[in-house]
Amino acid sequence: MNDNYLWDRTGKPDTEVQELEELLGTLRYQPRPLAIPATIKVRPNRMVLPLAIAAAIALTMLAAALWIHFAKSQAGPALQANGQAQPIAPSKIETPVPSRDNQTVGTVAKQATNPTRHPKTNPVLIATNKHSNVQIRQTALTPQELAEKEQVLVALRLLSAKLNLVQRKSQGLPQVNTIRNQHKMG
Amino acid sequence: MIEAEATAEMLLMTGAFRSPQTIDEPIEQTLVRAVLDGEHDRFGRLYEMYAPLVHGVLLARVPRDEVDDLVQDIFLHALRKLHTLRSPTAFGPWIAMIARNRAMDFHRASRDTVEVDEHTAIAKPLNRTAKEVLDLIRQLPDAYRETLVLRFVEGMTGPEIASRVGLTPASVRVNLHRGMKLLRAKIGAVARP
Numbered sequence: 001m002n003d004n005y006l007w008d009r010t011g012k013p014d015t016e017v018q019e020l021e022e023l024l025g026t027l028r029y030q031p032r033p034l035a036i037p038a039t040i041k042v043r044p045n046r047m048v049l050p051l052a053i054a055a056a057i058a059l060t061m062l063a064a065a066l067w068i069h070f071a072k073s074q075a076g077p078a079l080q081a082n083g084q085a086q087p088i089a090p091s092k093i094e095t096p097v098p099s100r101d102n103q104t105v106g107t108v109a110k111q112a113t114n115p116t117r118h119p120k121t122n123p124v125l126i127a128t129n130k131h132s133n134v135q136i137r138q139t140a141l142t143p144q145e146l147a148e149k150e151q152v153l154v155a156l157r158l159l160s161a162k163l164n165l166v167q168r169k170s171q172g173l174p175q176v177n178t179i180r181n182q183h184k185m186g
Numbered sequence: 187m188i189e190a191e192a193t194a195e196m197l198l199m200t201g202a203f204r205s206p207q208t209i210d211e212p213i214e215q216t217l218v219r220a221v222l223d224g225e226h227d228r229f230g231r232l233y234e235m236y237a238p239l240v241h242g243v244l245l246a247r248v249p250r251d252e253v254d255d256l257v258q259d260i261f262l263h264a265l266r267k268l269h270t271l272r273s274p275t276a277f278g279p280w281i282a283m284i285a286r287n288r289a290m291d292f293h294r295a296s297r298d299t300v301e302v303d304e305h306t307a308i309a310k311p312l313n314r315t316a317k318e319v320l321d322l323i324r325q326l327p328d329a330y331r332e333t334l335v336l337r338f339v340e341g342m343t344g345p346e347i348a349s350r351v352g353l354t355p356a357s358v359r360v361n362l363h364r365g366m367k368l369l370r371a372k373i374g375a376v377a378r379p
Contacts, residue, residue, distance in 0.1 A: 006337070006362055007344040016370070017338075024338040026316050029241035032254065034233045034261055042226055042265060 052166045059159055066152060073141075218274035221265070229268075233261050236278060238340045239350045240285045246324060246335040247289035250317070256292065260285050279352030314373075322372045323365075330365030333358060 004011035141149065220228040240260055244253045264281050271280055320339075323331045336342045344362055348355040
């Protein structure tokens, strides 16, 4: 047998191989046009997925930055209160309504008015703001700032919804039906 | 052992994809990218280039009457899933694998049908028909029968088979020679009185 002829049809033709070629060549593929239905949709390039992931990461970082910003601005009074930690004044505790049970009333009143029960708060247990040079910002937002904050949150929600849509499309998942509470026809 | 490795390499596509002496590689890349960019009519060129390969892969596994329709189905499936193809240069190995999987699905779905056995098929050993020889080839291991069908039926050379299927030329050469040896033995056994 001529190996080269079997391999790439070079060299001296091999009779047996030639016979097989002639015999089996009758079964060869006969060209037929490919009928592509109009309903077939070819998805775009795979670059959509990496872009969606990058957008998701960027949005997450933006949301985290905004969250930290608002959390800091709302944490102001708490830090101030900790810095001025004082025991609760006994005069502010409401006296219970007197009843017929004098003994109970007396006990409660004694407990409420006894200033020596917690004579001194342990300074170790008080949470204090050690960064004394930190400037505490005003907590109250102006109406304009509140409106801006609301706008940012709405924009984030919209972006998040769009990102979800892109992810579902890129992963080939079915779209979420966003129309809810609709009456069925018929 | 080498046979098993060659078969595994072919089925699992574990071998490094090399394309020797091929002029189709840049064309494939261009065509796949064009189709993905929205030029769907360019898929027709890919179909023309690879239909014989898919035809051969299927003919080695499923009845001939079913092959033509399956070829069309496979290309339509490939068009739908083209975005999942990682490397445009691997279009040939990719669509060949789709064809092999589809052939397996076909056999799973049609287990109840009666297959023609060797003795029925070889009624006239001295005056063999193409179908009878094809039936003999189909009795060979996967890697051999596919390579032999591509060589004898579709008329591809060894290097062409290697570049289109994504195997190394050495593997294809081994498959061709061992397959030919087994086929000759089968033909001889049938021809013997």
